[in-house]
Amino acid sequence: MIKVENEVKLTIAEDETNPFLLDHFESVGKEYTATTESLEVIGEIPKDLNGIYVRNGHNQVHAPMGVYHPFDGDGMLHAVHFEDGKATYRNRFVRTTGFLAEEAAGKSLWSGILEPHLTTRQGWGSMGTMKDNAGTDVIAHGGKLLASMSQCSEINRMDPVTLEMLEPDSWNTTLAPQGICSHFKVDNDTGELMFFNFSETYPYMNYGVVGPDNELKHYVPIDLPGVRWPHDLGVTKNYSILHDLPFIFDPELLEKGQRKVTFFDDIPARFGIIPRHGTNEDVKWFEAKSCFILHLSNCYEDGDNVVMEGCVTFNPGKPEVGKQAGNATDKIKQAMNKTATQYRMYRWTFNMKTGQTQEEFLDDAATEFPVVSNDYVGKKYRYSYNSTLNSDIDKPWYLTGLIKYDLQEGTSQKYDYGEGRLGSEPHIARRTNAVAEDDGYLITLVTDLNENRSECLILDASDFSKGPVARIMLPHRIPTGAHGAWVEEARIKGELV
Template sequence: MKGQSRRRVLQAGAFAAVSGAAAGMTGGRATAAASATRPTSIPSARKSGGALPFLEGAFTPATKELTAFDLDVTGKIPRDLDGRYLRTGPNALGLEDPRAHHWMLGDGMVHGVRLRAGRAEWYRNRWVRSSQVAEKLRETYPGSAPADDFACNTHIIGYKGRILALQEGGPLPYELDGNLSTLRPYDFRSTLKSSFTAHTKYDPAADELHAVTYYPTWDHVRHLVMDHTGRLARTHRIPVADAPMMHDFALTGKYVVIVDVPLTFDEQAAQAGALVPYEWNHHHPMRLGVMPRTGGTVRWFAIDPVYFSHTLNAYDDGNRIVVEYTSMPAPFYAAGLGSGGPTATGAPTLDRWTIDLTRSHVTATRLDDLPQEFPRINEHLTTRRHRYGYTASAAEMWRAYETVDGQIPDTKFTNCLVKHDMLRSTRQVRRFPAGAGASEPVFVPRRGARDEDDGYVLSYVNDPDRGATDLVILAAQDFTGHALARVHLPGRVPLGFHGSWVHDA
């Protein structure tokens, strides 16, 4: 594979991620100061001869790095929230030709709010300083850039006192400091030499971080385990055909569940210069692979094709494995159909696979057909049975995903956060006004909590009246009641991907 095509493949690693959004523009009640980064020009997509929804409206990239202190707040921030709410996403820097750009190849930008003692101390947004971003900003990149360098734009997590921005398909994570400045590529204490993933699974009971990684030139995928020391302790190679994209996976107390989706690498497209050389492959069977966490033989289960997006959680239930997840109908067009981003053939829904290991059978169940994505739980229960789950929906997101030839879908889409009760098969929907897209909800347990849902749900939500974004803090046990607090940010957080609550060390 030619070097240029290879790099394009690596930069496309996050192309199948989907997320909720916060939209709006400038202004705010906090005192803000732009950093030394010069503003960037983002040409209008419509001036280039057609609608590119992934560069407009809620998706419009931020053009400045901002720092604001002592943010204005409506309501009261719980005093036990002591840490940082962080979320990342693609944010094109110095884009010259919008029609030659794919949304998910945008340079990663992290948005963060520092909460402490009932105050919102600061808001910052910062580009991840890969070597390419440093060059665009006319900064000096420290040291030598890794071979597969990219400004990770898909997820950001806290791990053993570090803040890591994540990508998949090749690039190493980037480590950030507490003020969101980029420190260095991170290789897990000099033990990771290969591709990583955007969607890790941390098992708090075992103190292990798990990942399933892929790479376009491999004839396998890899299950990686980082142990309690933070080092790569085990690698299991799992043979697969056609170099599929594996954006996410599932983990239980006993097993790793591999989701082999028929979205596979197209080398001819890569050689021809395709921005996203992954195509829906009707000849590649969709299947689930079940492997013991300690490695060994993989059992494969054929299933009907869907586009598997994100795992809510998975757990063991006797001789069965339960995986709850979000999906979209097949086929899914990662490269899109001329809209500057991916194209879906239907809205995402919340679903469940039940894998019966005794009968060698998989049952698929639709849990909720409301358009929704970005599923999260109380992560203290990762790999164990959970009762509650949280998802988000941003109308502008789904309209962009389903926009073909400029035709906007019907009005079924809404802006909301959803709390699911899996025990009772019920949901609570917290709706927001038109233009108030909600991003991924993150659950934070209350200090001293005993109940699974005793805590807070945090999400960036656009305020169309201000033309800026708020950090909305809800009481999870009073999900549709008055918000505990709305932290008013000084600007707009573009629609993006995933994030985390990082407790103060």
């Protein structure tokens, strides 16, 4: 069965020239439900692969108001539900409050991240001006999917199987107006969800914990020196790690109402380690080399040490926020070129007794979007699966392949999608009754620009050299996306605690 459940009218002009609305960013309006009985499958879908791979992404509906940034687009989830050797594909828009308002108006009502001064309505996000597009992250918790945007917004819950929008959580109003930011983490052992948010008003950051019953059980302000733009959060068995990084709005200009993101390389990075249910008074701050971090692989405790690993840059780039001068799209391309900014695997070791920080590179290759198995989040682990990147500045956000890091042996293995093919953030689906950490499959969505189609790619997580286990051809070509998640079969209805 291949069924078009709905079609949203796109109002983007046919002569649009913004590269972030064309080619591999080009939006789709149709929402499908399709089963593998009607889709081409190359190879065989494993019968011990049971659960849901879901990927979020920005899929702009209307002609933008002002300069369009690829983080501005409307959120759309693409999900593949695996069960007993078969699969069902669905894609649905995240119908946020902002989405519904623009749907009724038939046009954009909010400007994007780069030109907040154009917005005449109250908005969402850390600046309070954006539409709550919920197009960045997605994770499963409490039997629901939680979709969010990186700049913080309302809580958007969706059914993990049908992708139907659900009623907001009871704690949605408690968090307003800051809401919840992307890169919240779930501890599979406790079922708890740890999150943060940030804004331009005091308190500049809040930290919270949601229980396995989906009730907000902890929410506290965090004392920061001023306005920050953190992106990720680390968790271990007993702690969470908050980021205070010197890639921020210039404070002097911000007082004048100008938002210019500046990297202050003379200011050290700070990492606040807070007990999972601790308060601001319990935070232990560690200093490190001035840097910026988008995404972490994992964090864990090792004796007196808390270890944090992920992709770091010491040369971040970001287009200016506010009235644009020059070619804004070129500035965005430069900022999104992760090979130029050299995001590489890195390790920070924080000694909880001495207060000292040790730092080291784990690899010289430029990679991003690192992921680990859900079962190893917050624990000592062996494998990080990262995406390799295209160095062509005219092909930003172009994930060319995968690299599997064996952090125990110090080795790696690569897989290339092929010329004209780009992937999504992968996720690990461990087999039922899996023994080893990599005993399972690596799943991602790949768009083939040569064939003008997309597919769900399944690889053996233990050995890429075997090639694809299966390729499921999707009913349409999908735009490039942001983050994804794996929902184990046993967790589809809720947390296992």
